Amino acid sequence: MWGIFLESVVIFKNYMGFHQHRYLAFLYLGILLYLWFAEKDRHRRAVFVYAPTLLLVMFFCPLFRKLFVRLLDDSETYYRLLWLLQMSLVSAYGVIRLCAAHRRIGTALACLLILFGGDYVYDSEHISKAENAYHLPQETVDIAEMIEPPEGRITALVPADLIYYIRQYSSNIELPYGREMLISRWAYHHPMYEAMEEAEVIETETFVELAREYPCAYIILKEDRETTEPLTAYGYEVYGQVDEFVIYRDLETGME
Numbered sequence: 001m002w003g004i005f006l007e008s009v010v011i012f013k014n015y016m017g018f019h020q021h022r023y024l025a026f027l028y029l030g031i032l033l034y035l036w037f038a039e040k041d042r043h044r045r046a047v048f049v050y051a052p053t054l055l056l057v058m059f060f061c062p063l064f065r066k067l068f069v070r071l072l073d074d075s076e077t078y079y080r081l082l083w084l085l086q087m088s089l090v091s092a093y094g095v096i097r098l099c100a101a102h103r104r105i106g107t108a109l110a111c112l113l114i115l116f117g118g119d120y121v122y123d124s125e126h127i128s129k130a131e132n133a134y135h136l137p138q139e140t141v142d143i144a145e146m147i148e149p150p151e152g153r154i155t156a157l158v159p160a161d162l163i164y165y166i167r168q169y170s171s172n173i174e175l176p177y178g179r180e181m182l183i184s185r186w187a188y189h190h191p192m193y194e195a196m197e198e199a200e201v202i203e204t205e206t207f208v209e210l211a212r213e214y215p216c217a218y219i220i221l222k223e224d225r226e227t228t229e230p231l232t233a234y235g236y237e238v239y240g241q242v243d244e245f246v247i248y249r250d251l252e253t254g255m256e
Contacts, residue, residue: 004062008078012059015082020149027113028087031094038097048093052085110119140165142242147218148217150173154220157211159245160197204229212250219248 016025035049057065059081069075073166093238099106121127132136140162147156148170155174158166160182166173180186192214195207204227211219218239219231223246231248233237 001062005060006059008062008065011079012082014058015079015218022112023116024087028085028091031091031098034098035090035094035216046091048090052090055081055084134169134246136169139243139245143245143247144169144173146240146242146247154217155214156220157192157196157214157216158220162220162245168207176211176216200226202227204231204234208234212252215250215252217250219250220245221248222246 010078020023032049032052035045039045039049065078068078068081069251070222095106095110096103099110102119131145134141143158143162144166147154149172153172154173156166158178163175163179163182163186166175167178176192177188177190180188181190181197194200195210202221202225207227208231219232219236221227222244223241224244235251236248237251239245239247
């Protein structure tokens with residue numbers, strides 16, 4: 001039980017950003033403690049005091065965690081319970097409640113606390129300037145517009161680089177597999193993914209047989225991807241190219 005509790009503590013610290021932004025976590029917990037004594041309205045106490053406190057107690061309770069994992073058969077998403085804490089809502093209300101008599105000064109101080117307790121997110125390697133109105137890589141938009149059917153749906157096989165983006169652009173383009181194949185700890189196995197991504201050189205005959213089982217109307221490969229034989233020898237044509245991605249169309253599907 002003690003080990004389960006310590007695991008919950010680690011999850012809580014990671015979620016709250018104790019390694020980088022612990023200031024905001026202490027701000028939230030401090031405001032929650034303040035509301036326990038300052039808030040008298042029973043309806044507001046239920047929302048801003050009782051609910052988050054009960055959630056925290058349940059989150060750290062080893063028995064609750066064991067029940068959660070057993071019922072849902074999923075320990076990876078336990079941290080999502082912390083989404084229900086509504087940190088921004090509770091913190092904002094608590095600061096307003098605390099500074100009600102001096103709103104301007106209180107608002108300025110609260111903004112300074114948040115400013116110095118946070119981080120400049122635009123320095124992150126995961127954030128880049130949007131290339132278009134879709135906020136997707138432009139090559140993804142170009143490929144999707146090229147292969148998307150005027151009506152109905154088609155299945156396309158794309159490199160791992162594009163899996164996250166293609167379906168965001170259009171639900172009319174289906175994929176044989178999704179992002180579950182890119183999360184190594186989930187240990188999913190899919191013969192099409194293994195033939196596409198894990199083989200050093202694509203064995204064309206087997207690869208084509210698998211692709212036609214779905215069937216994949218289009219196959220997109222990087223131009224430097226090695227194959228034992230060209231796809232054009234198995235009833236495909238080069239439909240187009242976008243940057244480093246070559247688009248092959250399966251002539252057997254009858255797509256126009």
